[in-house]
Amino acid sequence: xxxLNINTELTEKILTGFIRSELGRVGFKRALLGVSGGIxxxxxxxxxxxxxxxxNVLGIRMPYKTSPQHTLDDAQTMIDALGxxxxxxxxxxxxxxxIAKFDDMSKIRAxxxxxxxxxxxxxxxxxxxxxxxxxxxxxxxxxxxxSTIFGDSAAALQPIxxxxxxxxxxLARHLGVPEAVISKAPSADLWxxxxxxxxxxxxxxxxxxxxxxxxxxxxRPETCxxxxxxxxxxxxxxxRMRQNHFKRVMPxxxxxxxxxxxxxxxxxxxxxT
Amino acid sequence: xxxxxxxxxxxxxxxxxxxNLHKHLDLIDQARQQGAxxxxxxxxxxxxxxxLDLVADAAIRPHEDDPVFNELLGASRDIDLMxxxxxxxxxxxxxxxxxxxxxxKISHIHNKIYLPTYGMFDEGRFFAPGDSVRAFNTSxxxxxxxxxxxFWHASLPYLLWLDGADILLFSSASPGRGLTQDDRxxxxxxxxxxxxxYAGLFTNFVAHANRVGYEDGLNFWGGSTIFxxxxxxxxxxxxxxxxxxxxxxxxxxxxxxxARLPLLRDERTILVQRELERILGKS
Numbered sequence: 001x002x003x004l005n006i007n008t009e010l011t012e013k014i015l016t017g018f019i020r021s022e023l024g025r026v027g028f029k030r031a032l033l034g035v036s037g038g039i040x041x042x043x044x045x046x047x048x049x050x051x052x053x054x055x056n057v058l059g060i061r062m063p064y065k066t067s068p069q070h071t072l073d074d075a076q077t078m079i080d081a082l083g084x085x086x087x088x089x090x091x092x093x094x095x096x097x098x099i100a101k102f103d104d105m106s107k108i109r110a111x112x113x114x115x116x117x118x119x120x121x122x123x124x125x126x127x128x129x130x131x132x133x134x135x136x137x138x139x140x141x142x143x144x145x146x147s148t149i150f151g152d153s154a155a156a157l158q159p160i161x162x163x164x165x166x167x168x169x170x171l172a173r174h175l176g177v178p179e180a181v182i183s184k185a186p187s188a189d190l191w192x193x194x195x196x197x198x199x200x201x202x203x204x205x206x207x208x209x210x211x212x213x214x215x216x217x218x219x220r221p222e223t224c225x226x227x228x229x230x231x232x233x234x235x236x237x238x239x240r241m242r243q244n245h246f247k248r249v250m251p252x253x254x255x256x257x258x259x260x261x262x263x264x265x266x267x268x269x270x271x272x273t
Numbered sequence: 274x275x276x277x278x279x280x281x282x283x284x285x286x287x288x289x290x291x292x293n294l295h296k297h298l299d300l301i302d303q304a305r306q307q308g309a310x311x312x313x314x315x316x317x318x319x320x321x322x323x324x325l326d327l328v329a330d331a332a333i334r335p336h337e338d339d340p341v342f343n344e345l346l347g348a349s350r351d352i353d354l355m356x357x358x359x360x361x362x363x364x365x366x367x368x369x370x371x372x373x374x375x376x377x378k379i380s381h382i383h384n385k386i387y388l389p390t391y392g393m394f395d396e397g398r399f400f401a402p403g404d405s406v407r408a409f410n411t412s413x414x415x416x417x418x419x420x421x422x423x424f425w426h427a428s429l430p431y432l433l434w435l436d437g438a439d440i441l442l443f444s445s446a447s448p449g450r451g452l453t454q455d456d457r458x459x460x461x462x463x464x465x466x467x468x469x470x471y472a473g474l475f476t477n478f479v480a481h482a483n484r485v486g487y488e489d490g491l492n493f494w495g496g497s498t499i500f501x502x503x504x505x506x507x508x509x510x511x512x513x514x515x516x517x518x519x520x521x522x523x524x525x526x527x528x529x530x531x532a533r534l535p536l537l538r539d540e541r542t543i544l545v546q547r548e549l550e551r552i553l554g555k556s
Binding site: 013 | 286287288289323325326327449452453454455456457458486487488489490492513
């Protein structure tokens with residue numbers, strides 16, 4: 001049986017505890033994050049504000065010239081509702097100056113540049129604000145590799161990385177994220193008219209059910225087909241998961257010595273804390 | 274006879290034995306003030322759980338000459354203790370271990386027998402498995418200790434029961450997992466059902482201390498419990514909260530439960546032995 005319903009109160013308790021603990025263990029009290037106006041960063045923002053207190057959270061809006069005004073407005077509405085600290089850093093100049101250097105610039109490259117410019121702004125502000133960058137990647141996005149490596153995937157902590165998109169929506173309702181943010185079509189807003197589901201070719205509801213069987217329940221792809229999933233859909237998702245695995249791991253180090261980072265030099269990040 | 278058991282549900286500093294020793298001493302003081310006779314600490318309470326390559330650095334030779342054990346032995350003169358640590362034996366093998374300390378002496382050491390090495394667990398990579406299970410005597414009766422995965426195998430609590438343990442002392446560092454619509458994680462429910470089952474099936478007391486806190490992305494869910502020989506819950510510590518939970522148990526309950534339900538009397542150990550020998554091809 002596929003049941004992606006979650007107890008949102010318990011989820012909030014575990015995730016706010018996680019944020020407090022994993023910042024505190026390394027000596028931080030503050031967090032910052034990009035607030036796009038979408039549901040994923042909204043969740044990270046609400047969880048961070050609850051975990052650390054709104055005064056210890058900095059929400060940064062980072063519009064590009066094509067970013068729709070309503071996303072900026074939604075971001076501001078949430079920032080105001082929570083009372084977190086905020087700033088707006090326009091990335092258009094930074095992005096356009098790099099784009100202008102190349103005549104053959106593609107939509108994908110430009111999108112990646114935007115995602116990585118936002119990363120630069122966040123990690124720069126992390127020093128100024130003395131806080132850690134909170135990630136907003138969900139499990140669906142991580143499994144499908146629907147992100148820019150070293151861009152939106154760059155963060156110190158990933159509080160919602162084990163929640164599928166459909167579960168993120170449940171948690172958003174529980175946390176009081178505005179309905180307009182929850183119900184709008186998910187979009188990376190890297191170009192006009194872009195939507196996640198349009199680009200992926202399937203809906204989050206569909207793919208979350210399949211991923212739950214493949215990953216959580218350890219179904220073989222052929223068994224998913226027997227369960228009624230379209231064979232082409234299953235194949236595309238399995239292939240996408242595998243091809244994008246590089247985004248989920250550290251770059252492999254070529255082993256030469258007796259003891260090599262990643263293979264036999266093994267410690268948690270919380271080592272000694 | 275009534276005794277008070279304290280379940281120390283706390284967080285550890287990963288790999289820092291001295292820091293964790295001080296947490297132990299604080300909790301022991303609190304337990305003493307509340308009149309406890311025994312404090313049960315979680316699995317690897319002196320070191321933290323996901324040690325990986327820190328195992329050898331955090332290991333202890335359990336002896337009064339060891340400064341950490343020396344402090345704990347001193348603390349055990351007026352209160353019994355069950356502590357979790359990395360045990361380095363004479364041949365420098367490392368075990369996940371629990372020590373029972375009483376009257377300034379080590380009463381018993383249990384080396385974890387079943388090391389989960391699957392899914393999220395990798396204990397078999399870093400630790401040697403224990404190879405014996407024994408009940409032992411304390412001032413309030415015969416008890417047995419097991420560590421986490423040990424009691425996911427029904428054979429070990431069963432052997433301790435036959436070896437005379439009326440109180441089973443369990444310790445865990447159990448990572449929380451299995452988010453559903455329920456108000457507790459699947460892992461919490463599973464462990465609690467198991468412990469309740471042992472209490473009822475063996476007409477025993479079962480006390481379980483599980484840690485709290487986080488290590489990287491792992492959460493530890495707490496929810497430490499004591500069940501009585503009827504399988505009834507005596508006390509449950511809250512999930513995820515740092516607490517010292519103290520409860521009184523009435524050892525006379527063993528008399529009453531076993532008078533009503535003589536499962537121990539009726540246990541056919543010779544039959545078990547005969548069938549095991551047959552199954553193992555020894556007869």
